Amino acid sequence: MAYDYDVLVIGMGPAGMAVSAMAAEMDLKVCGIESHRLGGECMNVGCIPSKALLRMAKTRNAVRLLDRMELETVSLPQVRNPFQRIQSDIHYINNSKTKRMFEKVDLVLQQGTASFVDPHTVAVGDFQEDGTAECTIIAKRIFIATGTQPAIPPFPGIDSVEVLTNNNLFSLDRIPESLVILGGGAIACEMAQAFSRLGSRCTMIIRGPNLLRGVDADAVKLLEDTFQQEGIEILRRQTIQQIMPTPEGGVKVLTEEGEVVEAEKLLVATGRKMDFSGLNLEKAGVKYDSTGIQVNPYLQTSQKHIFAVGDCNGYAQFSHAAMHQGMIALINTLMPHPLKQDFRQFVVPWTVFTEPQISHVGPSEEDLQAQKTAYETVQVRYEDYGAAIAEGVDIGFVKVLTNATGKLFAATVVGEGSGEMVNEWGLAIQRKLRMVDILFLQHSFPSMAFLNKRIAETWMMKRMKLSWLRAITRTLYRL
Structure with missing residues (x-):
């Protein structure tokens, strides 16, 4: 079979963009299909605009708090139409930044939805009377990255x-x-x-x-x-x-x-909900159900040359997880079986970008209890940290689930900068580091991430209360 492209990507959100950009840099011939706007939901109606709105709201709230503290008399700014600014910024990002990443990719944008004709062929747009489509693409490997849609329950009225x-x-x-x-x-x-x-x-x-x-x-x-x-x-x-x-x-x-x-x-x-109604997955022989497109540990569908990455497989519905899966799936196309990566073996940290921010990585306490895993909790509070008090961000805590030998299971970080701080714990868990590795890493002071080091110090101080360890310490000191 003669292929038009090495790689065809359906959906140019976070997962699809990761596949397309990387594949193009590998000198593969790549086509990306997007029925709406480049960047998908995350860029246009999700992560980016929501965080912009939260930043505007945080700024306005800071002015309100200054007024309450009577540090100065201020008039609360009126934010009449933040959405106009947000849309302007998104337009700029898409046209001046994002598109540059895909200069080596043939993009099929806003020309209709994609649908499978057979396992290697995808049609874009409406079908003609003779059964042909406006655009038909044949590809060696196909990546489905169609995401999800908001679920609206059938509430009465x-x-x-x-x-x-x-x-x-x-x-x-x-x-x-x-x-x-x-x-x-x-x-x-x-x-x-x-x-x-x-x-x-x-x-x-x-x-x-x-x-x-x-x-x-x-x-x-x-x-x-x-x-x-x-x-x-x-x-x-x-x-x-x-x-x-x-x-x-x-x-x-x-x-x-x-x-x-x-x-x-x-x-x-x-x-969120899945919607594969227009894809004609049956014609490609791709299996799916209400929870998503079925994939194996290497992100292959029931057709080994077709991959499903991001929200559409139902595994972890986060933009960063989608990007990561796109990268893993593409790498897996290049590797022999023993070197293929199981995408489920990588931790997925997440953050709720409220104030205070809430971030987490690893299993929950309920999960560990259900698995009968022995663990202990180590927690430090922002309100006990001088820098947090001085900066007026003293609401929050770092909580880590570990054990007597310092094995790391999970971490929850709540407060200023938690979305940045949780990544250290994610790396430590993924690389199977232990509490002593955090203890002996110098942390920039007085950053909020210094609280991560305090967790390790607190864990170590608890160890020092053990009578046998104290006896060894006294003996070694006197030598």
């Missing part, structure tokens, strides 16, 4: 109101006066704090007892306390009974527990 998701949230023309948010995950929490700090009255409605299900309880408690102080209302253990429009053009949400919430806008952040 949901079709009668305007629904915001991350897909359209950043296209608003102004900050709404009030916002009701369905969901308590990372996106819901980040946007609740951002919009609240930018002037919206925010109410969160969640099914469970707490935000961020499955996250360290101490971390969640700190975040919920912060939300309460900032005026974000959390309605817990609620079941949506009805959603309806208000005469003023807003939305009213009724719950079976008797709560009634009216707001100008409704944001639904209740999870």
Whole structure:
């Protein structure tokens, strides 16, 4: 078979961009297909715009705190339309930065959706009467990187109101006066704090007892306390009974527990869903189910020359995990079987970019308990660290799950800079380092990451309380 391309990538989000850029630099002939905008969800309606909005909100909140502290009399800045600035920045990034990365890649952008014709052939755009497509591409290897979409549950009345998701949230023309948010995950929490700090009255409605299900309880408690102080209302253990429009053009949400919430806008952040309806995976012989496209440890689908990377395989729905999988999958195409990399063997740190930030890597305590793994907890608090106090960022902690020999299982970092600090623990766990390795690494002072070293020092001080070790120390000292 004559191939048009060595590599064909379907979806140019984080995973697809990683594959395309690397493959092109390897001097392979590469084609990338994207039905929407280059950069996918992360660049255009996800990670990047959300973090920009959070930064604007943090700045406004800092001014508000200065006024409260009476350090000076300030007028709170009005942020009427941050979205115009965000869209302008995204346009600049896409056109002046991102596209340069793909000068060696043939891009098929905004020409329609991709669909398989057979295991090596993909059509783009609408099919003609004779059964041919506007664009047909034959490739030796194909990487599916189509991501996921926001899941909108079939709440009664949901079709009668305007629904915001991350897909359209950043296209608003102004900050709404009030916002009701369905969901308590990372996106819901980040946007609740951002919009609240930018002037919206925010109410969160969640099914469970707490935000961020499955996250360290101490971390969640700190975040919920912060939300309460900032005026974000959390309605817990609620079941949506009805959603309806208000005469003023807003939305009213009724719950079976008797709560009634009216707001100008409704944001639904209740999870993600797979959508392979247009791909015609059956024609390629690629197996999938509701949890994603099935892959083996090397990210190959049921067709060994077709890979599924990123959210679409359902393994770890984070942009950085998608990029990493793209890299691993491409490398695996070059390696003989003994040298192929199992993508599941790499740790996946993550961060919720609220204030305080919440970051984690490794299994949870519940996981370790279920596995009957013996562990101990070592924790240090930001409020006990002089630099954090002096800088006014003394809310948070570092908590590490380890054992008597210093084996590292997991780490949770909450507070200023946690998204940077957690990576050290991720590397240590992945490389099977131990607590002594952290102890003997010099950490820049007075950075927040110095708290990581304090964890190791605290662990060592606990070891020094052992009578047999103290006896050895006394003996060695007297020699």
